[in-house]
Amino acid sequence: MTNAPSGGKGKKVTKKQASRFRYKWLKVIYGKMDDLEAKLRKLDFLLTMLDYKLSALENLIMAKRENVTIYSPTYVHDTAEIGEGTKIGAFCDIGRNVKIGKNCNIQCHVTISNGCKIGNNVFIGPNTSLLNDKYPVSKKLSPVIIEDNAVIGGGVIILPNVKIGKGAVVGAGSVVTRDVPPNTVVCGNPARKICEWEEYANKKSKKKN
Ligand SMILES: CC(C)(COP(=O)(O)OP(=O)(O)OC[C@H]1O[C@@H](n2cnc3c(N)ncnc32)[C@H](O)[C@@H]1OP(=O)(O)O)[C@@H](O)C(=O)NCCC(=O)NCCS
Numbered sequence: 001m002t003n004a005p006s007g008g009k010g011k012k013v014t015k016k017q018a019s020r021f022r023y024k025w026l027k028v029i030y031g032k033m034d035d036l037e038a039k040l041r042k043l044d045f046l047l048t049m050l051d052y053k054l055s056a057l058e059n060l061i062m063a064k065r066e067n068v069t070i071y072s073p074t075y076v077h078d079t080a081e082i083g084e085g086t087k088i089g090a091f092c093d094i095g096r097n098v099k100i101g102k103n104c105n106i107q108c109h110v111t112i113s114n115g116c117k118i119g120n121n122v123f124i125g126p127n128t129s130l131l132n133d134k135y136p137v138s139k140k141l142s143p144v145i146i147e148d149n150a151v152i153g154g155g156v157i158i159l160p161n162v163k164i165g166k167g168a169v170v171g172a173g174s175v176v177t178r179d180v181p182p183n184t185v186v187c188g189n190p191a192r193k194i195c196e197w198e199e200y201a202n203k204k205s206k207k208k209n
Contacts, residue, residue, distance in 0.1 A: 071108070083120065095132075101148065115143035122146050125154030125172065134160040147182070167197050 013021075052073060059070040068082045071090040076082070080098040088094065089108030098112050101120035106112075110124050113132035118124075130144040142161035146152065150164045153172035164170065168180040171187025171194070180186050183197035 077114075089126070107154070113141075113143065115141050116145070117143065118146045119148035119150070119166070121149045122152070123150075124152045125156070127154055128152055128156040128158070130158050131160050153187075169197065169200050 055075060056072040059072060059074060059076055062068065062076065062082070063070050066082060067084045069087040070076060070082075071088065074088055074090055074092040074094070076088075076094040077096045077098065079096050080094045080100070082088070082094075082100045083102035083104070085103040086100055086106070087104070088100075088106045089110070091108050092106060092110045092112070094100070094112050095114035095116070097115050098117070100106070100112070100118045101122065103120060104118060104122045104124070106122075106124045107126040107128075109127045111129040112118070113130055115132055116130045124146075130146075132141045132143040134142055144158045144160065144162050144164070146158075146164045147166040147168075149167045151169045152158070152164070153170055153174065155173045156170050156176065157174075158164065158170075158176045162176050163179045164176070165180055165182030165184065167183045169185040170176055170180065170191060171185070173189070174187045174191040175189040176186065177190040180191070184193050185195045185197065185200045186193050
């Protein structure tokens with residue numbers, strides 16, 4: 001016999017009854033906890049969706065104000081500046097204090113790390129990353145700079161602190177480890193010069209004709 005809870009009437013309860021009582025209530029409590037957990041998970045999902053919608057809305061407002069086009073979902077940090085006429089594809093990540101000039105075309109899945117600077121009329125192909133931290137994780141960032149009219153192919157990785165000169169071209173899939181002089185075409189891993197801008201422009205115009 002035991003003095004376990006008895007409904008408050010002072011009635012003696014057996015150990016078996018007490019453990020049944022405990023089991024019953026634990027089952028109820030665990031059931032409620034499962035319900036609560038499921039509800040919290042649902043709430044978390046709804047909050048994520050809301051966050052996504054808000055960021056899409058922010059992009060839309062910015063686009064209306066600045067005449068830029070940002071396809072959703074793309075994350076643009078509040079402090080990023082984007083010039084008039086620029087288009088940014090979906091699934092891009094535009095970090096803190098990034099500056100992008102006018103009339104740029106940034107295709108989908110591009111990562112532009114915090115502090116990187118991009119001039120006017122720059123093209124960046126899909127899946128390209130501009131990095132900013134040579135020895136991660138550190139607090140000293142060394143962002144990439146891309147000057148006006150540069151063309152960066154798809155799937156390119158530009159290492160921290162690299163400057164891509166005016167009108168330079170970087171071939172698809174390159175890993176750029178050093179500065180690229182203006183009007184130079186580079187490609188490969190590590191990226192090396194293959195020709196001058198004039199040759200690229202010639203081939204481009206022949207392709208058009
Ligand atoms: C860089 C690029 C403009 C060079 O074009 P090109 O001048 O016609 O070059 P070629 O095809 O004549 O190739 C010249 C040499 O460079 C090499 N090469 C060309 N592009 C390369 C690249 N992206 N990576 C590594 N090597 C490359 C070629 O293999 C060739 O080497 P070889 O002489 O030993 O055979 C072009 O290859 C490129 O990458 N364009 C970007 C495409 C892109 O990303 N578009 C994004 C929008 S969809």
